[in-house]
Amino acid sequence: MFGQDGKLHKPSGLFQDTTENRQLLGDSVAYVVAAVRLELDAEQWLAKTLGINLTPTTEHALKHLRELIGKPVNPEIPTTIYQFLQRQGTQRREEFQSENLIY
Numbered sequence: 624m625f626g627q628d629g630k631l632h633k634p635s636g637l638f639q640d641t642t643e644n645r646q647l648l649g650d651s652v653a654y655v656v657a658a659v660r661l662e663l664d665a666e667q668w669l670a671k672t673l674g675i676n677l678t679p680t681t682e683h684a685l686k687h688l689r690e691l692i693g694k695p696v697n698p699e700i701p702t703t704i705y706q707f708l709q710r711q712g713t714q715r716r717e718e719f720q721s722e723n724l725i726y
Contacts, residue, residue, distance in 0.1 A: 624675075626653035635674035638683075646703050647679040651687040681711050 626632045627640065632653050638644050639661050640654040655661065661670050661677065670677060688704045 624659070624673075625656050627656055628653055633674070634670075635676070638676040638679070639670070644676075644679050646700070647684045647707050648687050649690075649700070651690055652676075652683055679707065681708060684708060 624632060624634055624637060626637055630653070636653055637655045638648060638652050640657065644652075644654070655670075655675060660666050661675070667677060676683075684704050684707055688701060688708075691701055
């Protein structure tokens with residue numbers, strides 16, 4: 624499928640273009656083109672069946688956080704990512720023990 628970047632991607636490599644996804648993932652992922660509607664239940668069912676990511680994943684949020692290290696950014700961006708990671712519970716605790724993820 625085509626992403627907004629004009630390149631072909633596997634459906635599992637695409638994310639729905641939502642405010643939450645943009646806040647947590649920034650430009651670190653590819654987004655589904657706007658022509659592909661994902662608002663109706665049937666459209667979301669098809670997207671899930673194809674493997675399109677409708678919500679952010681901890682893996683991709685961590686990837687975005689890693690990309691921000693050492694760059695001047697709005698402090699709200701890493702704060703939003705940390706809040707998201709905190710809601711995910713302890714499933715990602717090992718990343719914080721094995722590497723420096725403090726922005």
